[in-house]
Amino acid sequence: MSTTPADIEAMFTDAKGAFRFARWGRPIAPIVFGVDDATLNIFKGAVEALSALTQHPLAETDFELGVNLMFFMFKSWDELSDLPDLDRLVPELDQLVPKLKSQGASQYRLFRFDDQGAIQACFVFICMDGPLADWPAESLALVQASQAFLLWGDQAFAERSPLARLPNGADILRPDVGDILRAAYAPELPHVAHDASFSLRLFARVSGAQAG
Template sequence: MTDLTPAKIESLFTRANGDYLFARWGRAIVPVVFGTDDATLQTVKGAIEAVTLLAGHHMAEHDPELGVNLMVFFFRDWDELLSVPDLDRLVEGLPTTVARLHAADANQYRTFRFDTEGAIKAAFVFVRMDDQMSRLPAADIALLQAVQVILLWSDTAFKERAPLVRAKETAVLDPDIAALIAAGYDRVLPAVAQDPSHALRLFARLV
């Protein structure tokens, strides 16, 4: 039995400005990972694949429009992003965003691009390996990022409820969040929703 209520589900997709906005991927996910060794690369791609399969979605080797559509960057300092070739063309307002994240001492950030219908068509994930992140196992970081990029969660979604829980020494996906991801990819439901009543439709698929 889930402890998620329609109101709690609604809050997970209600942004800080009060707008309800749900979106899922509208195309196959094609990831690429920068800034890791081969072992961590496989861990990150494995986590993305696992969450994608959980959602009932799919991955591919190539996106016909973009080539790759999920870029994951690991680095030590936000300023490193400013030297990545052409990244400023992919992420609008990159210098301003980097300055804001630097000032906030943030260690992660995600930004999305959408197709004409509003479904996710690309995402960019940035993880700064500060002291806090460096203490986490690579598998935990990978799963956390995969979960947060599979849907367009609210910008405040996981401030009070973490998407991962611990099973002994291993971090696993919260069963309620896992069920919600699967519900979000139900083919009967729209890929994009802006009406809070959508949360009721998600809830109906959890019980």
């Protein structure tokens, strides 16, 4: 099924009905907390795969923040409150943790933006004491990385995962999601857009990829 302009618009519309598109405006410097070396390499591999897809560069360090894409994996939301200095990076942590616990959330992404509105940093919180505990590390890493590369709308993947399952049981990025990610990082497009008509510009590039 081909992607339509309405599909793309919906994927970047927030809970209040506003269109919000943003991509990274600087190289991504990732780090993963709370995992063993094998899982760390899997997450880094997923970020590298998204970097290759979008042609957006990675970096060892960020000139301002040191690292700017942080994955935190833990078994209880309460563990976040015990992480040293995290409250300095995420001042709203004290209010955020009780809210996420009451909602029974298994994941949360918090974005920071630069003066132009482009993504400056992303904090990805993954609670493994729930449905995500049974996910293969490769699938979990890919789904989290794909959702950190753009400011997707609140309901973009509420009913359908960004991943697709192959007959052999392996998960890959859905082709339509991959096409949108690739199109979103076209050099001629801006880092930020708040007008829904921007979805037509994305659609033009997505439809060209799908036709090819």
